[in-house]
Amino acid sequence: MIELIVADRCTDCGACIEVCPANVLDAGQGGLPVLARAEDCQTCFMCELYCRADAIYVAPDCDRRVAVSEAEVLASGRLGQYRKHSGWNEWAEHYPNEQWLMETVFRRAGEAAAQTRAVRPEGLGGKE
Amino acid sequence: MISSSLEELSLTTDVLIVGGGMAGAWAATSAAEAGAKVVLVDKGYCGTSGVTAAAGPGHWWVPPDPPAAREAAVTNRVASGLGLGEADWMYRILDQTWRTLPTLAGYYKFGADDEGRVNYRAVRGPEYMRALRQQVLSHGVTILDHSPVLELLARSDGSIGGARGQRRQDGGRAYQVEAGAVVLAAGGTSFLSHLLGSRTNTGDGYLMAAEAGAEMSGMEFTAAYTIAPAHSTMTRTMAYSFATYYDAAGHELDLPFGPDQTLRLARALQRGPVYCSLHRLPDDIKARLHTISPNVPLVFDRWGTDPYRDRFEVVLHNDGTIRGIGGVRVHDVDGTTSVPGLFVAGDNASREKVAGAISGGGNVNSAWALSSGVFAGRAAARLARGATRRGGRLRPLGREPRKGAKTVDLAALRDGVRSQMHPFDKNLFRTGDRLAASADVLEGLWTEMADHADKGTIASRETAALLATARWSVATAGARKESRGLHRREDFPSQDAGFATRLLSGGLDQVWVTADTTSVTAKAGRLEAAS
Ligand SMILES: Cc1cc2nc3c(=O)[nH]c(=O)nc-3n(C[C@H](O)[C@H](O)[C@H](O)COP(=O)(O)OP(=O)(O)OC[C@H]3O[C@@H](n4cnc5c(N)ncnc54)[C@H](O)[C@@H]3O)c2cc1C
Ligand code: SF4
Ligand code: SF4
Numbered sequence: 001m002i003e004l005i006v007a008d009r010c011t012d013c014g015a016c017i018e019v020c021p022a023n024v025l026d027a028g029q030g031g032l033p034v035l036a037r038a039e040d041c042q043t044c045f046m047c048e049l050y051c052r053a054d055a056i057y058v059a060p061d062c063d064r065r066v067a068v069s070e071a072e073v074l075a076s077g078r079l080g081q082y083r084k085h086s087g088w089n090e091w092a093e094h095y096p097n098e099q100w101l102m103e104t105v106f107r108r109a110g111e112a113a114a115q116t117r118a119v120r121p122e123g124l125g126g127k128e
Numbered sequence: 129m130i131s132s133s134l135e136e137l138s139l140t141t142d143v144l145i146v147g148g149g150m151a152g153a154w155a156a157t158s159a160a161e162a163g164a165k166v167v168l169v170d171k172g173y174c175g176t177s178g179v180t181a182a183a184g185p186g187h188w189w190v191p192p193d194p195p196a197a198r199e200a201a202v203t204n205r206v207a208s209g210l211g212l213g214e215a216d217w218m219y220r221i222l223d224q225t226w227r228t229l230p231t232l233a234g235y236y237k238f239g240a241d242d243e244g245r246v247n248y249r250a251v252r253g254p255e256y257m258r259a260l261r262q263q264v265l266s267h268g269v270t271i272l273d274h275s276p277v278l279e280l281l282a283r284s285d286g287s288i289g290g291a292r293g294q295r296r297q298d299g300g301r302a303y304q305v306e307a308g309a310v311v312l313a314a315g316g317t318s319f320l321s322h323l324l325g326s327r328t329n330t331g332d333g334y335l336m337a338a339e340a341g342a343e344m345s346g347m348e349f350t351a352a353y354t355i356a357p358a359h360s361t362m363t364r365t366m367a368y369s370f371a372t373y374y375d376a377a378g379h380e381l382d383l384p385f386g387p388d389q390t391l392r393l394a395r396a397l398q399r400g401p402v403y404c405s406l407h408r409l410p411d412d413i414k415a416r417l418h419t420i421s422p423n424v425p426l427v428f429d430r431w432g433t434d435p436y437r438d439r440f441e442v443v444l445h446n447d448g449t450i451r452g453i454g455g456v457r458v459h460d461v462d463g464t465t466s467v468p469g470l471f472v473a474g475d476n477a478s479r480e481k482v483a484g485a486i487s488g489g490g491n492v493n494s495a496w497a498l499s500s501g502v503f504a505g506r507a508a509a510r511l512a513r514g515a516t517r518r519g520g521r522l523r524p525l526g527r528e529p530r531k532g533a534k535t536v537d538l539a540a541l542r543d544g545v546r547s548q549m550h551p552f553d554k555n556l557f558r559t560g561d562r563l564a565a566s567a568d569v570l571e572g573l574w575t576e577m578a579d580h581a582d583k584g585t586i587a588s589r590e591t592a593a594l595l596a597t598a599r600w601s602v603a604t605a606g607a608r609k610e611s612r613g614l615h616r617r618e619d620f621p622s623q624d625a626g627f628a629t630r631l632l633s634g635g636l637d638q639v640w641v642t643a644d645t646t647s648v649t650a651k652a653g654r655l656e657a658a659s
Contacts, residue, residue: 021172021181022327023274023296042327043361045423046176049254060427062322062361078430085422086254092237097255098419099184100239100247102366105413105420109369112408113385 009055054080137303142512144307148174151474152313153260154501160267164509171276182325188495189249209484211628224499235259279526288469308512316449316475319549333476335593345478347454352447451489463504485613
C-alpha cells in the first residue's frame with residue numbers, strides 16, 4: 001500500500017490524485033497530496049509511474065500497513081525505480097520495453113519441463 | 129453538449145461506454161470512428177484503472193498467412209475449450225486483433241525482438257492503457273474519470289437509454305448521461321481478492337446488466353487462481369514458469385510447470401505454507417526481468433528478498449471471472465445482449481464462446497477484449513444513429529431496498545463474499561454439499577442487502593454486485609454436476625457429455641440456472657446449412 005509521499009520532492013502537480021484508480025489521495029493544504037483513504041489502496045504502483053518527481057513510495061504489502069522511514073527510502077534509491085525501469089519519460093531511451101520476451105520465457109520453461117519429465121518420468125518420487 | 133446545474137451534471141451523447149479498460153477504450157475509439165459522439169466514464173481513471181493497466185496482456189495473435197496456422201490455432205482451442213467454444217467466433221477475434229492492434233502504433237511503441245522484428249501481440253499494461261487513453265482523447269471522446277456508474281436508465285419500451293453515476297472527486301455530485309446506446313465494459317471481478325489491479329472491478333457491469341434484464345453465461349467458471357508472493361498483489365506468472373517449491377520443512381514439492389500446476393499448488397497450500405525460489409530462471413532472463421516486467425522485481429527488491437537465492441512464501445489469489453470466463457451472455461461477437469440498446473465487451477461479457485471451458489488468460493481474453501470492444505463500439509454507434517429516441521422519460525433500474533433503508537454493514541457483507549468465493553475447498557475443489565452451504569450463506573447476505581441497503585452509494589452498489597455475482601456463480605456450479613475445464617466437482621470428477629452445453633443464469637431476488645438451448649439449435653442449424 002502507498003506509505004509515503006516525500007514532501008520535499010513533491011511539486012504539488014496533482015497527477016497522483018488524478019490517476020489513482022482507487023481514489024486514495026486528496027489534495028491537502030497547499031496541494032501536497034494526503035493519504036486520505038490508504039486502506040483502499042490496491043497496491044498497483046500506478047501513482048509511482050505518473051509521479052515525475054519520484055516522490056511516492058508504495059510498499060509491496062497489500063494486506064497490512066508497514067512502517068516506512070523516509071530517510072531509508074530516500075537512501076535506498078527505490079524512489080522512481082519503477083518509472084525508470086519502465087522507460088517512462090526521460091528514461092525512454094535507456095530502458096527498452098522487453099515485454100515481448102515473455103512468450104520466449106514460457107516456451108523455454110515448457111521445453112525444460114518436458115525434458116525433466118523425459119529424464120524423470122516419475123516426478124520427484126510421488127511426493128506431490 | 130454539457131449542461132449542468134449545481135445538483136446534477138447532465139450529458140447527452142450517442143454512445144456511452146461504461147468502463148475504461150482495454151475493452152472500453154477500444155469501444156470508444158471504434159464508436160467515434162463510426163461517427164458517433166461518445167462519452168466514456170470510469171470508476172477510476174481511464175489509463176490506470178482495471179486489470180489491463182497493471183498487467184501485460186499478451187494477445188491471441190496468428191497472422192492470416194499461412195491460413196493453415198489459424199485453422200490449427202482454432203482447432204486446438206475448440207478442442208481445449210471442451211465443447212463450449214465456437215470456431216467462427218474465434219476466427220473473428222483472431223482476425224480483428226490482427227488488424228486492429230498495429231493501428232495503435234502512433235501511441236504505443238511496440239517492442240522489437242533481438243532480430244529487430246516488431247512484436248505486436250505482447251504489450252505492457254500501463255503503457256498500453258496510456259496509449260489507449262491518448263487515442264480515445266484524440267478521437268474527441270469525452271472522458272469522465274472517477275465517475276462510477278451506479279445504475280442504468282431504461283426508456284419506456286425497456287431499451288437502455290443511459291446511466292447515472294457519481295463524480296467522486298467532485299463531492300459525490302450526481303451525473304446522468306442520456307445515450308442512444310450503452311456499452312458495458314466494466315470488467316470482471318476477482319471477488320475482492322488481491323489480484324493485481326482488480327479493486328475497482330466488483331462486477332458492477334453484471335449487476336447492472338441483470339437489472340436491465342440480461343442473462344449471465346458461464347458463471348460456474350470462476351475457479352481460476354494465480355500465484356503471488358504472500359502479502360503482495362503481484363499475480364504475474366512468467367517468472368514462476370521456472371520456480372521451485374518447498375514445504376515449511378524445506379522439502380522440495382513436486383509442482384512441475386504445466387497445466388495442473390495451480391491445482392497441485394492449491395493442494396499443497398491446503399496442507400501448509402509453501403515457499404518458492406526462482407533460482408532456476410535462466411541467467412539471461414534474470415538480467416532482463418526488470419525490463420520485461422518492471423513491477424515483478426520491485427516487490428522483492430523492496431522487501432530485501434533475493435528471489436534467486438532466498439525462499440519466499442507464495443499464495444494463490446482468486447481470479448474470479450477475470451482469468452475465469454463467465455459474464456453477460458452475448459448473442460454475437462459485437463456484444464449484443466438480450467436487452468435492446470445494451471452491449472457488453474471485454475470481461476463484462478461471457479468469454480465461453482472464444483475461450484471454451486478453460487481460462488482465457490494469457491491470450492484469448494485480450495483478443496476478445498480488443499475485438500469485442502471494436503465490434504460493440506461500432507454496433508452501438510450504428511444503433512444510436514438509427515434510433516429515434518431522445519426526449520422520453522428515463523427510468524432508473526437500480527433496486528430500492530425491499531423493506532426500507534437502514535444501516536447495513538457493507539464491509540461485513542463483502543467479507544462474506546470473500547469467505548465463500550476464495551477458499552480452495554469451496555470454490556476450487558467443489559462439492560454439491562459445500563456449494564449448497566455457500567448458497568445458503570450468500571442468500572442470507574443478499575436478503576440483508578436487498579431488504580435494507582440504500583442504492584445511492586458506490587459501496588452499496590459494489591457490494592450488491594459482488595453478492596449477485598457470487599450467487600450466480602455458486603448456483604451454476606451447483607447445477608453443473610460434472611467436471612469440465614475450470615469447474616471441478618469432487619463429487620462428479622469426470623466430464624459428462626450431457627453437460628456439453630453452456631449454462632445461463634440470472635435473477636436477483638430469485639436466482640435461476642438453465643441450459644443454453646439456443647446454442648445447440650444454432651449449431652444444428654449451421655450443420656444443416658453446411659451439409
Ligand atoms: C495479472 C493479469 C495478467 C493478465 N494477463 C493476460 C494476458 O497475458 N493475456 C490475456 O489475454 N489476458 C490476460 N489477463 C486478462 C486480461 O487482462 C483481461 O481479460 C482484460 O484486460 C480485460 O479488459 P477489460 O477492459 O474488460 O477490463 P478492465 O481492464 O478490468 O477494465 C474495466 C474497467 O471498468 C471500470 N469500472 C468498473 N466498474 C465500473 C463502474 N461501476 N462504473 C464505471 N467504470 C467501472 C474499472 O475501473 C476498469 O477501469 C490478465 C489478467 C490479470 C489480472
Ligand atoms: S504526482 Fe508526485 S509530484 Fe505530483 S502531486 Fe503527486 S506526489 Fe506530488
Ligand atoms: S498504488 Fe495504486 S491504488 Fe495505491 S495509491 Fe498508488 S495508484 Fe492508488
